[in-house]
Amino acid sequence: MSTPDPATNPDPASTPGLEPGGGVRPGDTPPAEASATAGLAGSQDPPPTSGGGTFRTLGVVFGVLVVVLVVGVLVWAFVLG
Numbered sequence: 001m002s003t004p005d006p007a008t009n010p011d012p013a014s015t016p017g018l019e020p021g022g023g024v025r026p027g028d029t030p031p032a033e034a035s036a037t038a039g040l041a042g043s044q045d046p047p048p049t050s051g052g053g054t055f056r057t058l059g060v061v062f063g064v065l066v067v068v069l070v071v072g073v074l075v076w077a078f079v080l081g
Helices: 052-080
Strands: none
Touching: none
8 A cells, every 4th residue: 555645645643734633713715725725815707798789779779760661651641542
């Protein structure tokens, strides 16, 4: 059987900050979790912008043009025709 690697499997007896039994003192950070969250707050990217506003505006303009066209055809057919 091979000897365990101390970098991936540290000896709890020689790990600083651990109490007997493997626990940590209140307010102390466990050694394995100390670097897991380091620097996360500053690395968030802003949400991507999309062209949703442009397509929405074009849709509204197209809808208004269709309504004007339909009303114009109905006025022409019933009033002038």
